[in-house]
Amino acid sequence: EVQLVQSGPEVKKPGESLRISCKGSGYTFSDHWVAWVRLMPGKGLEWMGIIYPGDSETKYSPSFQGQVTFSVDKSKNTAYLQWGSLRASDTALYYCARRGEYYDTGRGYFFPLDSWGQGTLVTVSS
Amino acid sequence: AIQMTQSPSSLSASVGDRVIITCRASRPIDNNLDWYQQKPGKAPQLLIYASSNLHSGVPARFSGTGSDTDFTLTINGLQPDDFATYYCLQDYSYPNTFGQGTKLEIK
Numbered sequence: 001e002v003q004l005v006q007s008g009p010e011v012k013k014p015g016e017s018l019r020i021s022c023k024g025s026g027y028t029f030s031d032h033w034v035a036w037v038r039l040m041p042g043k044g045l046e047w048m049g050i051i052y053p054g055d056s057e058t059k060y061s062p063s064f065q066g067q068v069t070f071s072v073d074k075s076k077n078t079a080y081l082q083w084g085s086l087r088a089s090d091t092a093l094y095y096c097a098r099r100g101e102y103y104d105t106g107r108g109y110f111f112p113l114d115s116w117g118q119g120t121l122v123t124v125s126s
Numbered sequence: 127a128i129q130m131t132q133s134p135s136s137l138s139a140s141v142g143d144r145v146i147i148t149c150r151a152s153r154p155i156d157n158n159l160d161w162y163q164q165k166p167g168k169a170p171q172l173l174i175y176a177s178s179n180l181h182s183g184v185p186a187r188f189s190g191t192g193s194d195t196d197f198t199l200t201i202n203g204l205q206p207d208d209f210a211t212y213y214c215l216q217d218y219s220y221p222n223t224f225g226q227g228t229k230l231e232i233k
Contacts, residue, residue, distance in 0.1 A: 035222070044213065044225075044226050045170065045224045046224065047224055050222075059220045061127075061221035062127065063221075095169055099217075104176055107157060110158065110175050112175035112181070112215075113162070113170075113172060114175075116171070118169055
């Protein structure tokens with residue numbers, strides 16, 4: 001069974017750094033991109049970006065480029081989302097999700113987010 | 127970035143109703159459109175990928191259609207478990223982008 005298990009909730013002060021984690025199991029971790037998605041209070045889902053564990057290639061949404069850093073440790077089957085200096089506006093629920101790979105005869109390959117972590121709540125407050 | 131315009135933003139319906147949610151892409155995305163369901167306090171779950179393919183384990187009352195710029199999610203015969211927030215996501219090009227979400231509430 002494919003599973004993504006995220007680290008627990010965090011309470012931080014503005015300016016502090018933070019790294020949260022997402023551990024994959026039940027599949028070959030290196031073979032599937034891992035996406036990060038933000039859900040701010042009262043808002044909708046936002047696609048932050050994606051990382052390929054095989055070679056650490058990353059794609060950031062322009063809205064998050066320079067604000068966060070994605071990384072992986074293949075030996076631990078774990079992806080990370082990191083902030084160097086948190087702001088109150090970073091308060092949100094953060095999800096990781098596996099990008100699956102599905103073949104549709106006649107239409108080719110498709111790559112939905114087919115398995116999600118349980119989410120990590122990050123609260124930034126002075 | 128491709129913008130996804132989802133409507134309506136909220137919807138009230140009754141058990142047994144048929145509900146349609148739409149997503150429009152700001153430029154053609156072929157069939158690279160997924161639908162997700164999110165319940166309060168839970169992670170999103172994949173319902174439909176490639177515009178019309180039902181993900182494993184998803185009830186057949188959910189269906190999706192569309193291509194290029196216009197897409198729909200239809201729920202036939204609403205069940206109590208279906209009251210949730212629904213999102214479309216284009217995975218045609220980076221950055222991938224979600225629609226704003228549709229909150230489906232009980233009438």
